[in-house]
Amino acid sequence: MVGVILNLSIWFALHTLFRKTVPVHAFPLNFDRPVLTSVDIPALVLAIAAATAIFALSWAC
Incomplete structure (x- = not known):
């Protein structure tokens, strides 16, 4: 299941x-x-x- 989600996220980002x-x-x-x-x-x-806000500023929930 994790592989399917990873594949979809890579496809969507690309x-x-x-x-x-x-x-x-x-x-x-x-x-x-x-x-x-x-x-x-x-x-x-x-x-x-968005990546900066999530990882550098720790805005992740």
């Missing part, structure tokens, strides 16, 4: 922070590789601010 992804099919692996030039700057700034 598709939120990058506007484009490229599917990669290496023999045992299938995953989406982000196109680094398609980064969504406002989403990245918001994610950094």
Whole structure:
């Protein structure tokens, strides 16, 4: 169950922070590789601010 939640969180973060992804099919692996030039700057700034608030400022419940 933890693996499913981790996979969903990584997929959601990847598709939120990058506007484009490229599917990669290496023999045992299938995953989406982000196109680094398609980064969504406002989403990245918001994610950094949220991570700072949670971890550095200890706002976690």
